[in-house]
Amino acid sequence: MSATLISSIARTAEPSGMLRRFLGLDAVVTGANGLAYAALSGPIGRLLGVGEGLVLELGLFLTAYALGVGALAARREPPALGVRFVIEANLAWAALSVVALVVWFTPTAAGAVWIPLQAVTVLGFAVLQQLALRSRTQ
Numbered sequence: 011m012s013a014t015l016i017s018s019i020a021r022t023a024e025p026s027g028m029l030r031r032f033l034g035l036d037a038v039v040t041g042a043n044g045l046a047y048a049a050l051s052g053p054i055g056r057l058l059g060v061g062e063g064l065v066l067e068l069g070l071f072l073t074a075y076a077l078g079v080g081a082l083a084a085r086r087e088p089p090a091l092g093v094r095f096v097i098e099a100n101l102a103w104a105a106l107s108v109v110a111l112v113v114w115f116t117p118t119a120a121g122a123v124w125i126p127l128q129a130v131t132v133l134g135f136a137v138l139q140q141l142a143l144r145s146r147t148q
Contacts, residue, residue, distance in 0.1 A: 026086070026087055026088070026146055028142040028145065028146075029088055029093065029139065029142035029143055029146055030083050030084075030085075030088060031083075032135065032138045032139045032142050033079055033080075033082050033083035033088060033093070033096065033139060034080065034083035035135070036076075036079050036083075036096070036100070036135040036139070037076045037077075037079040037080035037083055038076075038080075039131070039135075040072050040075060040076040040079065041072070041073060041076030041077070041080070043069075043072055043128075044068075044069045044070070044071070044072025044073035044074075044075070044076055045069065045073055046069070047065050047066065047068050047069025047072060048066060048069030048070050048073060049069070051063075051065040051066035051069060057118065057120050057121070058117055058118060058120055058121035058124055058125070059115065059116060059117040059118035059120075059121040060115055060117065060121060075099070078096075079096055082096065090143060090147070093139060093143050094143070096136075096139060097136045097139050097140050097143070100132045100133070100135050100136035100139070101133070101136050103129070103132045104129040104130070104132045104133040104136065105129075107125050107126070107128060107129035107132070108125075108126065108129055110125070111125045111126065
């Protein structure tokens with residue numbers, strides 16, 4: 011990806027601004043997902059074909075994770091170590107989502123669509139965050 015494309019997606023050419031925006035977007039999307047999972051674990055679990063207890067636990071985890079990512083995004087200069095942790099966690103989430111889909115879950119049709127879509131979204135956050143972090147250090 012070119013720096014121009016990343017800048018246009020972030021709507022800023024300032025590297026720390028790009029990074030903060032991508033972290034902030036990650037925090038908002040992850041937080042909304044986590045809150046929905048926590049508040050509606052029964053219906054979402056049935057819709058996706060995943061256990062209600064697991065959906066509730068994931069919702070609570072995602073909500074807490076989103077707060078941490080949001081705290082990083084709120085910093086004027088997010089520390090590289092914290093950003094790398096978020097990138098690695100996003101990569102792990104994307105990979106584990108696919109593994110869970112293949113190995114552990116027997117999802118409904120909606121779950122078979124949602125789980126990979128979520129993995130691709132999280133992978134996209136990781137890629138954008140990595141590119142923004144790299145452009146900040148260059």
